[in-house]
Amino acid sequence: MKMKTKLSFGLILGGLLLASCGVVPVSTSSSSSASPSSSSSQSTTSASTTSSSKTTSSATSSSTASTSSSSSSSTGSSTSTSTSSDVPADGVFNFYAINDFHGSILENSSGTYYEGGLAKVGGKLKEFKAADPDHTFIISSGDMWQGSMESNLNEGALITEAMNNIGFDSMTLGNHEFDYGQASIFANQAKANFPFLAGNIRTWENGQVTATSWGKTNASTTILRGGVKVGIVGMIGQGQTTSITSKNVQDVSFIDPLGPAEKEATKLRNEGCTIVILSIHDDVSTPEGWEYSGLKSYFDGAFCAHSHRQEVDNQNGVPFLQGACNGEGISHFTLSVASGVVTCTNYEFIAASASWSEDSELLAIENKYIGTTAFKEKANASCGTLSGSLTYSTVANAGCKAIYENYKTQYPNLACAMENKQRASVPNGSVTYSTLYKATPFTNNIVIVKVLGEDIANEAKYNKTYTGDTATYGTLDSSTYYTIAIIDYLVYHQSINKSYDYFPSFSTTNILGEYKTYPVDLTFNYFSSLSGTILATSFSDNATGFNLYA
Numbered sequence: 001m002k003m004k005t006k007l008s009f010g011l012i013l014g015g016l017l018l019a020s021c022g023v024v025p026v027s028t029s030s031s032s033s034a035s036p037s038s039s040s041s042q043s044t045t046s047a048s049t050t051s052s053s054k055t056t057s058s059a060t061s062s063s064t065a066s067t068s069s070s071s072s073s074s075t076g077s078s079t080s081t082s083t084s085s086d087v088p089a090d091g092v093f094n095f096y097a098i099n100d101f102h103g104s105i106l107e108n109s110s111g112t113y114y115e116g117g118l119a120k121v122g123g124k125l126k127e128f129k130a131a132d133p134d135h136t137f138i139i140s141s142g143d144m145w146q147g148s149m150e151s152n153l154n155e156g157a158l159i160t161e162a163m164n165n166i167g168f169d170s171m172t173l174g175n176h177e178f179d180y181g182q183a184s185i186f187a188n189q190a191k192a193n194f195p196f197l198a199g200n201i202r203t204w205e206n207g208q209v210t211a212t213s214w215g216k217t218n219a220s221t222t223i224l225r226g227g228v229k230v231g232i233v234g235m236i237g238q239g240q241t242t243s244i245t246s247k248n249v250q251d252v253s254f255i256d257p258l259g260p261a262e263k264e265a266t267k268l269r270n271e272g273c274t275i276v277i278l279s280i281h282d283d284v285s286t287p288e289g290w291e292y293s294g295l296k297s298y299f300d301g302a303f304c305a306h307s308h309r310q311e312v313d314n315q316n317g318v319p320f321l322q323g324a325c326n327g328e329g330i331s332h333f334t335l336s337v338a339s340g341v342v343t344c345t346n347y348e349f350i351a352a353s354a355s356w357s358e359d360s361e362l363l364a365i366e367n368k369y370i371g372t373t374a375f376k377e378k379a380n381a382s383c384g385t386l387s388g389s390l391t392y393s394t395v396a397n398a399g400c401k402a403i404y405e406n407y408k409t410q411y412p413n414l415a416c417a418m419e420n421k422q423r424a425s426v427p428n429g430s431v432t433y434s435t436l437y438k439a440t441p442f443t444n445n446i447v448i449v450k451v452l453g454e455d456i457a458n459e460a461k462y463n464k465t466y467t468g469d470t471a472t473y474g475t476l477d478s479s480t481y482y483t484i485a486i487i488d489y490l491v492y493h494q495s496i497n498k499s500y501d502y503f504p505s506f507s508t509t510n511i512l513g514e515y516k517t518y519p520v521d522l523t524f525n526y527f528s529s530l531s532g533t534i535l536a537t538s539f540s541d542n543a544t545g546f547n548l549y550a
Contacts, residue, residue, distance in 0.1 A: 088228045091337050092135060093135045095277060096129075096137070096332050098327070099140065099323055100325035102146060104327040105118045107354075117327060119363050119366065120354075126165075134225055142171065142173055143177065146177070146179045147441045148434075150369070150370050150379075155187070157187070158365065160191050169232065172279040174306065175281065176244075181248050182216075185216070196216075197218050198214075198235065199219025199233065200254060200257040201213070201216075201253070201254055202252065202253050207498070220233045220234065232279055233264045234280070236281045238255060240281070241254055242494070250498070261280070265278070269298075274340060275300050278301070278303070280302065283311075284309075287302045296316050302318065309322055310329070317343070317344055321333060324349070328351065334347070382432050383527035386431050386534045388428060390539060392439070394539045396420065396463075397540070398526070400416075400417045401468075402519070403466075403519065411483055411512065414483050416456070416467040417467075418464065418487070422442075423439060425439060436520055436523060436524055437520050440520045444519060446485055446515045447492075451505045451510065453476035453480050454479065457549045459503065460548075465549055474548055491506055
């Protein structure tokens with residue numbers, strides 16, 4: 001039987017205030033609340049792969065069934081030894097996953113839309129694991145940190161510490177883990193009690209991708225729990241370097257995950273894993289598209305991410321789940337092991353609920369980072385009262401005007417400002433720094449650069465622009481170079497082959513200046529200069545000066 005539910009929350013970077021996703025159960029599952037506890041399990045991580053061979057996910061496979069000892073490395077392969085029966089124990093195993101959390105630490109609701117926040121969603125995960133620690137796994141499929149003031153200002157450290165407390169078993173890197181730069185990935189990796197996975201990252205050298213692994217993350221991790229050896233394979237979506245500011249990924253490439261994933265799954269099967277799970281930072285359609293090669297021979301279930309959709313599907317006994325975004329809920333499936341045969345008995349999306357209890361330990365972690373007087377004063381500072389509301393699109397219009405107004409005096413020949421659409425809406429009422437930050441969270445530098453009018457017009461079809469001098473710059477000549485103020489992600493954007501594709505006329509010799517003044521700060525300061533009321537209509541798409549070049 002095939003059952004599929006897809007409620008799209010947009011392929012844009014997400015977080016729009018849309019209708020809440022409900023629970024999508026396929027069969028009845030049970031959960032219970034209990035105080036947090038730790039489980040006894042052994043884990044090992046691996047970055048190596050072997051040649052492909054097939055074993056069916058329902059077939060009996062060898063696995064350790066009692067104690068094991070292991071050594072692991074965050075950059076290389078590891079080995080484990082065991083002394084036990086070759087027959088895995090029977091049991092029912094529950095797998096829970098979060099994807100695209102995007103720093104949504106605070107509970108948030110608007111109408112029927114609801115984000116549970118870290119203390120409630122994380123607390124519920126702790127309850128699930130505490131109810132049956134020897135048969136429960138918690139996985140992240142990436143994009144955990146970037147997306148709010150509460151997370152960005154500590155570059156993910158708060159969430160990583162909370163994930164340790166919750167008891168995550170692994171985290172697959174997403175594209176937004178690279179937003180702060182690779183050094184922040186490594187800093188969080190050093191803090192984490194769980195492995196970072198991404199087995200299809202290769203080095204980029206001399207203008208081409210190499211066969212050499214990046215070596216900073218693992219391809220998989222294995223865990224002996226409940227008498228069964230479980231493998232988790234982690235992959236990032238092919239070509240997602242194009243969704244990252246290019247300067248942060250100049251030395252890496254994300255190759256097609258199909259080959260590396262199936263090779264790693266084969267390796268894990270050969271090492272005695274009865275259950276193998278895929279955690280991939282990509283849409284459900286990606287691994288479902290691998291079925292021609294017999295996906296169920298490799299994986300017993302897949303957790304997906306990136307497109308911010310709620311997806312609940314089962315193909316030939318393999319559950320595929322993506323749990324929307326921003327802490328809207330939790331993906332869950334149940335696998336039963338009987339005489340080495342693995343069967344999916346339940347798969348669902350569990351919508352976050354305001355009735356869930358906040359976990360006191362997680363609240364204490366939050367308070368350490370965001371409970372200071374200085375942080376609260378900054379977060380609660382108001383730049384004015386918004387009359388009307390701004391969508392993720394019109395808040396970008398406001399950002400463009402803020403950028404333009406900030407640099408027009410210093411650069412008298414400034415033709416326009418450009419930035420991309422943003423993450424969320426801004427509701428009517430007082431606009432605090434924290435609220436604005438959630439709507440426009442991207443930590444982009446502003447670049448003043450000369451580029452061709454043709455390139456500006458091409459990118460204006462997909463992004464937002466503003467000019468305060470419509471008489472001079474109301475129309476642009478395609479063969480003329482103009483000075484613009486633009487976020488670094490757009491002007492430095494590169495294809496998977498590392499060529500400048502959004503602005504082919506870009507050259508480093510045409511850079512007039514680059515400023516680490518994030519759009520959120522420029523927008524906040526601009527709104528503050530309006531002295532009270534911020535009229536949403538002033539930033540509509542048809543207001544003077546906006547979006548003239550598309």
